Amino acid sequence: MKRLVLVGGGHAHLSVLDKLAQKPLPGCEVILITPNRYQNYSGMLPGWIAGHYTREQSRVDLQPLVAASGVTMITESVTAMSADARSLTLSDGQQVTYDLLSLDIGSETQTEGLSALGTRLLPVKPLDDFFDQWPEIQKKAAHQKEYALVVIGGGAAGVELAFAAQYALQRVGAQGHVTLVVSSDGMLKGHHPSVRRRVMAYARQVGIVLYQQAATGVVDGLLFADGHRIYADQVIAATGAKPLPWLRQSGLTLNEQGYILVDGCHRTLSHPEVFAVGDTCARTDVQMARSGVHAVKAGPVLADNLYAVLADSSAHLKTYQPRKSSLYLLACGPQYAIASWGRVSFEGRWVWRLKDWIDRGFIKRYSQINESSVNKN
Known part of the structure; x- marks a missing residue:
């Protein structure tokens, strides 16, 4: 039995868990390692500070999602990694090995x-x-x-x-x-x-x-x-942002700043069995801002690529192509927002309503588990 390990419950891994709930991987053990069962959504942080959302409305509870996906969740942090040995060391001292690894671990300030x-x-x-x-x-x-x-x-x-x-x-x-x-x-x-x-x-x-x-x-x-x-x-x-310090001794190929170098498929340059996405990586083919927008959009591509590798179909890996211009909706405190989209900008209460609709939709998508998915597992 192959073992897929997902480190971090970030935006991209939510897409992987969602796909696992809809299409389980037979003959594969999947482990999610994350320090907390709740994944806070950065897009709703300003709204939470301003008092528009409760903390519960601003996060995804991973427990129902991993249950529907047939995934084992370990609520610990990774403190060290040996890419050559395919091994992770956790904060409680235990060692976890893997056949395929995906890192969505974010960054520090x-x-x-x-x-x-x-x-x-x-x-x-x-x-x-x-x-x-x-x-x-x-x-x-x-x-x-x-x-x-x-x-x-x-x-x-x-x-x-x-x-x-x-x-x-x-x-x-x-x-x-x-x-x-x-x-x-x-x-x-x-x-x-x-x-x-x-x-x-x-x-x-x-x-x-x-x-x-x-x-x-x-x-x-x-x-x-x-x-x-x-x-x-x-x-x-x-x-x-700055990368997590334990990456320096991981054995993965990093850039000068310490971010994991990945190709367009988000596969690491040095270890083909390791993928990385979000703030923790740097693409070698394009320049991307460290934005949650890209982690969300890259999620489905990452999910498809992990499935392809486990099916021994690496030749069919997909590339994530970031858009030239991403839509940024900047919350202004009250229910008012400023939009930035390439050379276009606009503002108003209706922009806040658009942001609110998008953010609530993101949380709702991963908080409502399809009962048929649960029954499959």
């Missing part, structure tokens, strides 16, 4: 230069930690005068977090303010200037202060490149 902040620093990833800690921040802000919250990061995540936090503090009556710090490269790099203009106009409208220069963490806040300092009760870092 790059916090270099911010360590001096100590407990004032909250990286947006891991998402589990952020979901646990944000309610305490909001509670503290509601009971403290002039609470100073700073968000660092000029990408879509940083912008959405700043808007959501500003709205959340206002909603609980906090006497505080939100500052958004972006690098000297500017905000929303890669998006059309019209999107940046809309975001900056909305930030001014809701009272978010914007700094555009490099900053490092100090004990009580941030020090900017020009010598200016600001105080911060809390700093949320959405400062880009």
Whole structure:
């Protein structure tokens, strides 16, 4: 019996589990290794911060899905890997071997230069930690005068977090303010200037202060490149991704930053029995932004490719072709959003309703298990 191991319950692996529920693999043992039975959906994080969703509405419970798929779930983290030995070491010390492996393990937040902040620093990833800690921040802000919250990061995540936090503090009556710090490269790099203009106009409208220069963490806040300092009760870092550290000793071929190098089929360059998708990998044929959009879209392709390898049909592997332009819907705190799609941008409450419909649909798809699939297993 062959063994397929899925590490991580991320967006792409939800597609694999969904396919397994519809079309079981005879003669194959499938194991899912993930630190938590719940998969938090990053797309709904800003809406959850703003109070539009409960935590339960913002995540997928993997337990019913793995039950319908006939998959064994191990709720532990991977701490080491030997690609040559086809072996994984888990946080509880056990060893898990595999015939075929798929990695959808995400990334961590790059916090270099911010360590001096100590407990004032909250990286947006891991998402589990952020979901646990944000309610305490909001509670503290509601009971403290002039609470100073700073968000660092000029990408879509940083912008959405700043808007959501500003709205959340206002909603609980906090006497505080939100500052958004972006690098000297500017905000929303890669998006059309019209999107940046809309975001900056909305930030001014809701009272978010914007700094555009490099900053490092100090004990009580941030020090900017020009010598200016600001105080911060809390700093949320959405400062880009970095790969999980144990990949360095895995034996897989990585790029200079430590991401797993994969081809267009998301098969690793060094070990054909290992696939990787999402934030943890880097394509050698195209440049892709580290966005959940690509992990979602690559999921069905990954599922088909894993099936093909297990059926000894590697010649029929599919390539994931990212679109030239992806639709980004930036939540603005209240039920209002700004859309970015190539050279086109628009905004309004109807954009929020579109985002809400897409996000709720994603959760619903993987939360409603077909009873016939359960009966098959």
